[in-house]
Amino acid sequence: MKALIRLQIEKFEEPGLEYFVATSDELQGLVAQGDTLKEVVAIAEDVARILLELEAEQSSLGLKREAMPQNFEYPLIIEM
Numbered sequence: 001m002k003a004l005i006r007l008q009i010e011k012f013e014e015p016g017l018e019y020f021v022a023t024s025d026e027l028q029g030l031v032a033q034g035d036t037l038k039e040v041v042a043i044a045e046d047v048a049r050i051l052l053e054l055e056a057e058q059s060s061l062g063l064k065r066e067a068m069p070q071n072f073e074y075p076l077i078i079e080m
Contacts, residue, residue, distance in 0.1 A: 002068040003048075003052055003068060004068050004069060004072055005024050005026050005027050005030070005048050006024060006025070006026055007022045007023070007024050007030075007041070007044055008022065008023050008024065008025070009021070009022045009037070009040060009041075010022075010023075018035070019033060019034065019035055019040075020033070020034055020035075020036070020037055020039075020040040021033050021040065022034075022040045022041065022043070022044040024044075024048070027048055027051050027052070028051075029047075029051055030044060030047050030048055030051055031047070032044035032046075032047050036079075037077060037079065
């Protein structure tokens with residue numbers, strides 16, 4: 001099964017500390033934190049996979065995930 005989960009990623013900066021937090025309006029419970037953008041996306045992917053597996057187990061409740069679209073936007077972010 002493929003699923004498209006849109007992430008909202010917020011960058012936080014504190015004195016001597018920078019980190020990112022990812023959440024999703026489409027997958028309840030998805031929250032991930034990482035020191036880099038790459039790390040937070042990887043963690044969010046792992047969390048999403050677990051949540052989708054749990055959702056599939058509860059599919060008897062009639063919960064259905066929207067099919068993967070044929071076309072979608074994918075932002076390419078390059079750190080330099």
